[in-house]
Amino acid sequence: MIIDSMETKEAANLHHVSVEALCYAMDQYFRVVDSSWDIGAVSRWPRSTLNMKQQSDLHSCGVYMLLAIKHNADRFVESVHLGNIVEERKWLLCEDVMCNFNEARESVKALMSSL
Known part of the structure; x- marks a missing residue:
């Protein structure tokens, strides 16, 4: 999948x-890991472009990219809808901070309980 929040239609x-x-670099790496690769x-894997709203500024690309990746982590969705960018940033922060894979999660919970 090709994701580009600046050129969303022709990425x-x-x-x-x-x-x-x-693709060539990935093939070379996979060959190192598996000599039968x-x-x-x-290069033969199917490619698609994710339909998403084009960002309206030059500093929100990280939020767009993270949301696109998260929405497609377990399945492919054809489009990602972004609402209020401020709310999306808050959502990403909360989700990632409280993720079970965050090694600092317990420290964050302890800090929050002391407030």
Whole structure:
């Protein structure tokens, strides 16, 4: 999947050369890990462009990218809808801080309980 919050409609075409180079690099890495890996396999994977609202500023791309990745972590969704960017930032922070995989989660909970 190709995600670009600045060029949302033509991301696959716009980034074609970069994606091909990245696919080749991934193939090389996978070959190191697994000597039977077929070089060129990653280039044959299907590609799609995520339909998402184009960001309206030059500093919110991280929020857009994190939301797109999180929405697609367990399945592919065709579009990501972003509401209020301030609320989306708060949601991402809370979700990540309280995630079971956050090694500092217990410290955060202790800090919050002392307030």
